[in-house]
Amino acid sequence: MDALRLEWAGGAPKLRAADAMTRRGLVTTVSSPVGTAAVVGWVGSARDRVRGAHALLDTYGRQGAALPSPPGDYAAVLVCRDRILLTRDEQARIPLFFRESGGRVNAVSTSARALGGTGELDPRYFCRYLTGNMAQPHTDLTPFTGVHRVLGGEVVELSLTGQLRGRTPRSARPATGASAPTARGLCLDEAAQDLRLALETAVGRRMGATTACHVSGGTDSTGVALLAARLLAARSDEPRELVLLSGRFSQGELATEQPYLDVALEAIRRHAPAARPVIVDADDVADFDDFRHHAGDADEPHAHAFRAPFWSRLHGAAAGLGCDTLLTGCGADPVADANPFHLHRLARTGRFRQMTRQARAWAEGSERGLRDVVHAYVVQPALPLTAERITALCRGGTVLGGLGAFTRPRWLRPGFARAHGFREARIAQSRFVFGRRPEESLYDAANYLAAPDPLSWHRAGQDGFFLSHPFLDPAVVATMSHLPAMATFRPGSPKAVLREALADLLPAPIRGRAVKVPFDNLYARGLRRHGEELIALCRCARHPLVTEMFDTETLCRAVREARLGIGDAHSWDRMNSSLALVAWLEGLSAGS
Template sequence: MSSVALAVTPFAESAKSVVEAMLRALEDRSPEWTVSAHASMALGAGARDQALAGERIVSLPSIAVTLAIDAPTWARRHLEPKLARLVDHGPAATPASVVELLSSLTGDAHCVAIIGSRGCVAYRGPMSSRPLFYAIGADRSLLVASQIRGIRAARSTEVSVPGLAPFLVPQLCDPTGTAWSGVRRLPPGHALILLDGALETRQVAQIDPLDAGSAARDELVAEFRRRLLRSIERCSDPPDGVLLSGGIDSSSLACAYAAVRNGASRAYALTYDQELAPCDERRFVDDVERATGMSVSRLPGNRLLPLVAGFPEGDEPEPWAYAARNWGLLRHIADDPVQATATALAGEGGDELLLGQVFSVADRFARGDGRGATREIRTFPDPEGTDRVAQGLLRGDYDRMGARVMRALGEIPPWLTRSYVAEAGIVDRLAAGYPQLGAPGHMAVNYSRGLLAEMGAAGRVQCGGWWEDMGRKVGIKITYPFLDPDLAALVWALPPELLRNDGVEKVVLREALSDLLPVSVAQRRDKAEALALMHAGLGRAIEKIRAVAHDGPLADHRVIDPEKLLSAIDRYQAGDHSLAPALWATVAVDRWLKYQSGEAEGPLV
């Protein structure tokens, strides 16, 4: 993947130069680019070299269409026959026909298209974890770019203080807004369509569950394996490697990858010792290394703590508290003397796709499997509490607006001022943003679809903080096999017992790879406790948090109440660790604002 840009300007001579300026701002991720201009419209594509950038531009002069396509190789190949049919239907394409064409790109795709002299289209695939941004000018101009800095290179814009809300409230996300005034996001599966001066944004693509019909359990498991292995092949681009934590998702990818690649390869792991025992997964990493024959390059992570170790600031505040460890590992991979890894496969997306949790219990009740649901409830740490939650789900309590508002009120950090909460509309945005679970029977699927629909949203951490843009800055493309559209279509058709059964999550994954996974991984039921990293970092940097209350842009803008923040810090130090994510978020936003104003210089040391 690379970068795309599109400009529609009032003056024909400026469109090309605007796109060039936008792509120039993205040269840290795509140093070479190609531009195609048509009257008052221009588009371009950037990549790691000129040849690849040129391949991203598709010109169809017979139907007056030019496209810049940023998508995996398999997806572009899937599009080729459809492009040929569009040309055959000539003599001129319409925005509707181009949108229909692009909606078949269901993977991690971005595309911009110019259609004659009448209009253009920007499209983001329904399984794209990467955001796509646009801005509309008062002069009827339109800018589209893979990253916000591309738009900012062509148009002056200021930080939106209300737009910071998703980065200050960990449970809030905004699928369409950004931290910059006038810059918007295009949600997954949506198209931005400009025709004869009229602009609209609408959903044009989604992933629907397969009709599994009467397929037997072993058939579903075998099909899951086939699709996962195919997804790994799609995501591989040698020289590549796997990000290996030791958890079930990354370990499964490593083992399946070794089988697909038919031999040993390279994996990269962050490791922790007993000083951070809840994060110590070394024995699982060791077992995967032995099972696959992979060479694992390890980076000790004890010192890569939130607010202690550094990472580069991005176009928006960093919502991922563990960005420093990710940045450390990416630099470790880039400096690897053994292999010049260009692509890293990440296991993120597995939780969003495969976790059944209490939703699968409610689904079993709804499908008539009361005995199985009751048995499953007993496997949770708090069976009585789980049963209350499941019954609430069956009654539809969690979709009712009153319950959503009450939940929202409890999730707003108490140090945000009332005026800011009201100005930013935080309560309503939180209440409206929770996933809609719908009727019992498909709640696990609806919850999964809701989470994946938030990919790339403002304030939302997706893909475990392995931001594609961050990887590009060190020359590494990060891919996510669990975010494959064909795999998702199958998973969303599975019965709930293949998601969770007998207290075991991700049942279908474990069964599908039972011959490849080490026993220790296949039988593992726990996860590393990442919050231990946050507490270690916040504990060492508590004075940095206090400094935000004493002096800083959030206090200056009356976003926070300094006394309430100091009180919360005291409660955190006294043992109320539930405040940790919001404390991190407050410091991250304050630091980002200082960076934007030139008060802070680069990463923490």
């Protein structure tokens, strides 16, 4: 989606924003003696986008690029008196790209497809994409040769004529939680107070004039909605509305979530009686509905396009009520829970007896075997590629058997993988996911895995809002990352700090539940309903890169195995990503 565009005419920069996006408040353009800034999204506060845009322009325009990224969900182009700056927030929710040749940038846009749609495709990108669904937001590569991505928190500096002067990576944000020495002594109550404060600030920063909260009946989304309701009640002098958005299933496993949803809505409306519950009937929705549209029209291949039908149904309901932001509980599972890679830290520092004792507690609390816990959080982070290779050998015999997050799927042709750097891509991906200190890498990886944002971006023009995720706010992540394991881990009680932080708000049935029903039934229904269509999509693909990249018959076998329930979440993700890539390439062919 081309929300803003910067080009050069007669050697002078010309900055323009899409009229429809500007009318809906999704793009804010401001000017001052420093220059002009076009901001997609919001800086500082979703409530006051003009003030945030001015603050960004004044800060970067006067002081240069070597500054921490201001909080917010934004991508911005700043045309100053003596230079041009391109930047994004640290979480990289909103995309920004530039087309460069010979050290000179000739166009900037929020759409990679708009910059390179008729150009040459870069096969290295597709190898990186196929290593896992976190590959896109943290790499410079895009599907199009010569089109580059502005990374999260990065500042790209250009001259007024478009010469590329430099790319400054994000500056480390000062920790907002307790300092390391103090954190060692924190108890659960103190940790909960720190998290509550950070989460309240994150929710308040994201609330607009009409805020929608996705409420599923779980701890995470219910907690965000309760905090929004309290903030709304505390600011009764400001005209604001709250919409409680939920999907309802009257049959199947997901129907058992309805009592929790009813309890959550009742608790939220006690704090904000004027809140409007919007219950969307989702019985007829299945994954992969209208898959060619959701995957084929995206700006880049969208690994989670199979789940787009459900989110689209909810987004449409919120858009009909004029919401200008939609808050979710995405990110709470990895961010607000105890960090399991603490076991890896104990092992690499030689504290094996303590590691074994705590691993046994993890196993008992999560109803898993000790061997599984040690393999997942100690062995695999240390030797991720070797661990996956051994697992694949032990579980061979099917296309999906043993397929993990990094190994080459059997349908990806070995020649294509060798020629275009698949080995290097999976090494880079494994280092990103685990890093030298997996307990720290967990938070960066969670930011790119947790939220289905490409759909939000693709629909923003018609919906009038972006998704926003308080649990992925830098202050919340910093608070949790500085808490010691003893303050966060309670066997049998996931997200213990979060539950304690919201103890006065969460109703007892929700505060006490440890397991939430996943969307497996929606996925299985989608494969049963659309499996033959997906197989036909692979077999009839016309784009030459599909047959060059994939053994389509092997990919079709993977679809059949998934319909029978063979495989696991990792292998299904790899298959879903590949199907989305086929649909995207076909959409590219149709567009050209």
